[in-house]
Amino acid sequence: MVLGVALQADYVDIFTDVEGVMTADPRIVPEAQILKGLTYTEAAEIVQQGAKVIHHKAMDVAREYRIPIRVRSLSDEGKGTLICDIQTLVREGLRVLSHERPVYSIAYRRGLAQFRVGFGGHPELKLRLFQALAEHGVSIDLINLFPESTAFVVDEKVKEKVQTILSREGFLFEMTSPCAKVSLVGSGMADRPGVMSQVVEALRGAGIEILQTSDSHVTISCLVAEKDMEQAIRALHRKFQLDELC
Numbered sequence: 001m002v003l004g005v006a007l008q009a010d011y012v013d014i015f016t017d018v019e020g021v022m023t024a025d026p027r028i029v030p031e032a033q034i035l036k037g038l039t040y041t042e043a044a045e046i047v048q049q050g051a052k053v054i055h056h057k058a059m060d061v062a063r064e065y066r067i068p069i070r071v072r073s074l075s076d077e078g079k080g081t082l083i084c085d086i087q088t089l090v091r092e093g094l095r096v097l098s099h100e101r102p103v104y105s106i107a108y109r110r111g112l113a114q115f116r117v118g119f120g121g122h123p124e125l126k127l128r129l130f131q132a133l134a135e136h137g138v139s140i141d142l143i144n145l146f147p148e149s150t151a152f153v154v155d156e157k158v159k160e161k162v163q164t165i166l167s168r169e170g171f172l173f174e175m176t177s178p179c180a181k182v183s184l185v186g187s188g189m190a191d192r193p194g195v196m197s198q199v200v201e202a203l204r205g206a207g208i209e210i211l212q213t214s215d216s217h218v219t220i221s222c223l224v225a226e227k228d229m230e231q232a233i234r235a236l237h238r239k240f241q242l243d244e245l246c
Contacts, residue, residue: 037094
């Protein structure tokens with residue numbers, strides 16, 4: 001990608017073992033569709049939330065320097081997925097307008113552990129908690145902070161380390177593991193009411209408990225038990241009709 005920037009390339013082709021970026025992992029959702037076009041922001045979020053089709057550093061360079069990327073398969077002559085600005089995608093007819101479809105893809109990360117930590121009526125302990133984790137080099141994700149408690153997620157590989165830190169610092173906590181984060185990505189979610197209610201409806205209908213949520217202007221993430229991850233992805237894929245995406 002850096003070479004593409006140096007050469008001022010019109011675009012950079014990335015050849016992989018898949019035909020392009022998909023609406024979901026086809027190993028989990030056989031009816032997943034190839035996405036013809038994504039914005040830089042959407043593609044970066046898909047990568048950040050767990051998709052492996054593009055290295056996150058390459059995606060960061062492409063977004064910063066506005067170099068279009070084509071994700072294609074070595075074994076297929078299709079055009080794959082074009083990642084560029086929204087104006088180009090619409091002009092080339094490569095995507096449905098965002099106001100017509102809020103979600104374009106579902107990504108996931110498995111192998112996570114959730115911690116719920118109480119402050120026992122001492123809100124000043126918030127700073128001590130996060131300082132202790134930072135001092136020991138623990139990276140946390142999916143952070144929800146409340147006056148009397150907080151919840152966050154770490155990689156399962158460091159859960160024993162976090163347990164030791166919290167116990168040594170005297171915090172009362174609960175841990176749930178293994179968990180998985182399922183993330184819906186699409187720029188059409190911004191300022192659009194009702195998306196979260198559809199998420200809850202889909203997962204509730206599948207009998208899946210939502211342990212925690214977070215969102216940005218292009219992403220809604222739900223933490224679920226890892227055993228429920230694949231079922232959650234399939235339920236959300238059906239709910240947002242991603243098998244009909246063209």
